[in-house]
Amino acid sequence: MNLQRLSIGIIGGGIGGVAAAVALHRAGIRATVYERASELREVGSGMMLWPNATRVLKELGVLERVVASSGPNQHFLVRSSTGSTLMDIGLGHFDVPALCTRRSELLEALISALPAGRVCLGHAFESLDRQKSSVAVHFAGQASVEHDFVIGADGIRSRVRSQILGIHEPIYRGYTIWRGLASLPGAVASGSNSETWGRGKRFGILGTGGDRFTWYATANTDCDHADSSEGRRHDLLRMFAGWHKPVESLIAATEESSILKHGAYDLAPLKRWGEGRVMLLGDAAHPCTPNLGLGGCMALEDALVLAKSFCRETTPELALRRYESLRRKRTRHVQQRSLLMGRIGQWENGLIAAGREAVTGMLPASFFERNLRRVYSYAA
Numbered sequence: 001m002n003l004q005r006l007s008i009g010i011i012g013g014g015i016g017g018v019a020a021a022v023a024l025h026r027a028g029i030r031a032t033v034y035e036r037a038s039e040l041r042e043v044g045s046g047m048m049l050w051p052n053a054t055r056v057l058k059e060l061g062v063l064e065r066v067v068a069s070s071g072p073n074q075h076f077l078v079r080s081s082t083g084s085t086l087m088d089i090g091l092g093h094f095d096v097p098a099l100c101t102r103r104s105e106l107l108e109a110l111i112s113a114l115p116a117g118r119v120c121l122g123h124a125f126e127s128l129d130r131q132k133s134s135v136a137v138h139f140a141g142q143a144s145v146e147h148d149f150v151i152g153a154d155g156i157r158s159r160v161r162s163q164i165l166g167i168h169e170p171i172y173r174g175y176t177i178w179r180g181l182a183s184l185p186g187a188v189a190s191g192s193n194s195e196t197w198g199r200g201k202r203f204g205i206l207g208t209g210g211d212r213f214t215w216y217a218t219a220n221t222d223c224d225h226a227d228s229s230e231g232r233r234h235d236l237l238r239m240f241a242g243w244h245k246p247v248e249s250l251i252a253a254t255e256e257s258s259i260l261k262h263g264a265y266d267l268a269p270l271k272r273w274g275e276g277r278v279m280l281l282g283d284a285a286h287p288c289t290p291n292l293g294l295g296g297c298m299a300l301e302d303a304l305v306l307a308k309s310f311c312r313e314t315t316p317e318l319a320l321r322r323y324e325s326l327r328r329k330r331t332r333h334v335q336q337r338s339l340l341m342g343r344i345g346q347w348e349n350g351l352i353a354a355g356r357e358a359v360t361g362m363l364p365a366s367f368f369e370r371n372l373r374r375v376y377s378y379a380a
């Protein structure tokens with residue numbers, strides 16, 4: 001297959017879409033990203049990049065840059081609401097580092113690896129027409145384009161997915177997630193990140209380098225949970241009053257208007273991700289609840305496997321089928337594990353939550369590390 005002659009359109013300029021463009025570019029394929037936003041910026045605080053994802057960044061040539069603007073993740077602690085450590089997962093023994101990074105910095109690093117003009121902003125995808133040897137893509141208020149193949153990387157509410165596979169409404173899993181960024185000198189030792197479990201509530205703290213932290217909070221709520229009149233930060237301070245240090249001071253140090261709030265949504269694993277010349281990637285294909293911090297990491301893995309499939313197969317059609325078959329089992333596993341972790345993490349009954357703490361505290365860290373090693377050792 002002559003890779004240089006292929007032209008691929010990617011709908012969605014999030015982590016998955018931009019990473020796919022970089023991976024395809026490195027494989028010698030011309031890929032263009034179409035993003036509906038008028039500027040390319042990844043909103044939403046920070047995220048964990050586990051070794052399976054930093055291994056991808058290394059292959060894409062951007063790991064050094066991401067390391068320079070991130071915090072290390074050498075230990076991940078699970079704590080009780082009083083602050084005692086229930087589990088300490090060591091992450092220092094992989095060939096690549098685990099990191100906590102700001103999303104904007106990850107996206108900037110990926111974009112820096114693309115030639116100019118490969119990202120078209122202000123292009124809101126509307127529909128596509130599948131033709132015999134190409135796909136015509138139509139946008140709101142912009143000229144249509146034609147590509148040999150199209151990748152739908154347009155997120156959990158993917159319009160590309162609904163056009164090729166029909167409507168799949170995301171499923172609400174019973175809790176709300178808040179996220180924020182704060183600077184708080186000396187809040188937590190560098191490299192030591194954590195999630196604290198309460199009753200029907202959790203709080204995570206991730207160091208993204210220096211005095212910068214990103215945090216997340218969860219609580220069981222209806223899907224249309226509304227902020228009180230006192231505001232979002234006030235609500236969170238009330239919800240997490242009395243939790244161990246520095247939970248309250250991190251919330252207090254966060255600018256109110258920057259606190260993001262999302263429902264926890266996912267989809268049951270899809271049976272198919274593509275149809276003919278159109279294929280899905282990232283959250284469009286396999287959205288998961290964020291309980292393992294792996295959704296973005298899966299999108300990065302997808303990007304590399306997609307590009308490698310084009311290099312290994314004899315036709316682009318076979319490459320798309322190979323990508324889909326290589327990725328479905330792994331992402332299904334992560335979707336199911338994330339859902340389960342969320343259910344356990346959100347247990348609200350006092351007795352059950354106490355039992356969860358007792359059992360977690362008794363299990364050796366090696367038990368969790370062995371399980372996680374399978375996920376983190378993956379080389380796309």
Ligand SMILES: Cc1cc2nc3c(=O)[nH]c(=O)nc-3n(C[C@H](O)[C@H](O)[C@H](O)COP(=O)(O)OP(=O)(O)OC[C@H]3O[C@@H](n4cnc5c(N)ncnc54)[C@H](O)[C@@H]3O)c2cc1C
Pocket residue numbers: 011012013014015016017034035036037046047048049123124125126153154155156159177179216262281282283284290292293294295296297298299
């Ligand atoms: C609270 C929370 C915490 C998380 N923490 C982590 C973590 O620690 N680690 C991790 O790996 N993952 C984490 N995730 C998951 C991660 O954010 C997602 O898996 C990841 O962003 C998926 O990337 P994507 O590019 O597939 O989709 P998205 O990031 O959703 O990007 C889709 C892009 O498509 C664009 N788009 C949508 N519709 C159109 C259209 N019609 N036309 C053109 N463009 C369109 C959007 O504007 C967007 O830019 C978390 C998620 C949440 C909600």
